[in-house]
Amino acid sequence: MNAQTAAIARPARRLTTLISRDPAQIKAAQRLRYELFSEEYGSDLGTETPGLDADRFDQYCDHLLVTDARTGQLVATTRVLHQDSTRYLGGFYSEGEFDLANLWKHPGTFAELGRTCVHPEYRNGATISLLWARLAEYLVIAKVDYLIGCASISMADGGLKAWRIASHLQQSYLTEVSYRVFPRRELPHLTHTLQNDRPVDVPALIRAYMRLGARVCGEPCWDPEFRCADLLVMLEVGQLADRYSRHFMRQERQG
Template sequence: GRLVCCFRILPLAHGGEITQSYSAQYYELSPLADFEGPIVEMGRFCIHPEAQDPDILRIAWAALTRYVDEEEVKLLFGCASFKGTDAGAYLDAFAMLKERHLGPKRWLPRVKAPNVFRFAARLKRKPDARIAMRRMPPLLKSYLLMGGWVSDHAVVDDHMNTLHVFTGVEVGAIPPARKRLMRAAAQ
């Protein structure tokens, strides 16, 4: 009888409408303007801090999966946030994003925000995978498990006290086993 999870979605008919998104305030998204097919921005994916049931996240993803299938969505995108604005606390996570999860060059967002951490250009270190995964935000982990990719820079958002990376998940590139799991939960 209480709200334990919520998220918002902004359906867009195609990439040409991406400038209407929240993400477009922080990222120059013209490379995605040519993306064909329906796209959806996800935002404010939140779970109540006192809610500990792991099924909450599973049910939320199931609802989104059902929507994506029904609307034939081709791309999910949004901003995945790290708590705080100290990039130093997340160097291994950013190094792992650089090494394994940068977006394809043809879709990669460009810098627009005035204050960014250009981790792909600045970091020369090899990530410690254990530390990286411990410091990775849970929502971003979910996106990455679906084959998601990120921008090459993080926006420093002092107002929200976060660092965030643009995140894209091309629905057609989600690994088949992951799709089966998500669709089974959506039934």
């Protein structure tokens, strides 16, 4: 069988989604997160348990898991922390990186998205669309008004890529002033980044945020533990474009 025939004969992937707080499933998500984040950011993540990316927020989050039903492999995950659960934690994860005081002036219910990752072999439109479809359903059911989260960019090159992406997003997707947040640890400025005319390669997950209608809430924060730059992004759930919400709500949970 030649390579072309083998590719044609390969069984189609069938992806399933699940939202869980089961400790065993959370541990599987933590293992996938460690595998992908440690490789992407070149960091041990400051983990206390070898091979697991775990923190105190995990047990209070709802974990969205995407699995390849044909192999049983966990291929993508993210977690959602509802505002109601922050009373056990003293706040959202992102409050350790940003001053969010301006956000709390707006009425409505907040939730935080975090630790989103997709296995490299599954980083395609089908997987990411399925992830957001399940997330959209969750947000509607949970009656969330605003979704916030840290969008991370690797600093492996010293910050050039991070500043170019941050500058590009701030030009095109910046929130109104009343939603601005402020980094507690500012990312060192690289003034020459704006003089680079090469196309800006925005990571696929951040592009997906922007397509959903998300906006950047200000300047990036430097996260030395993950060796990355974080942008606080916000999605007003009620303002999802009709074409996206209709697509998400009717999409079958398989790819």
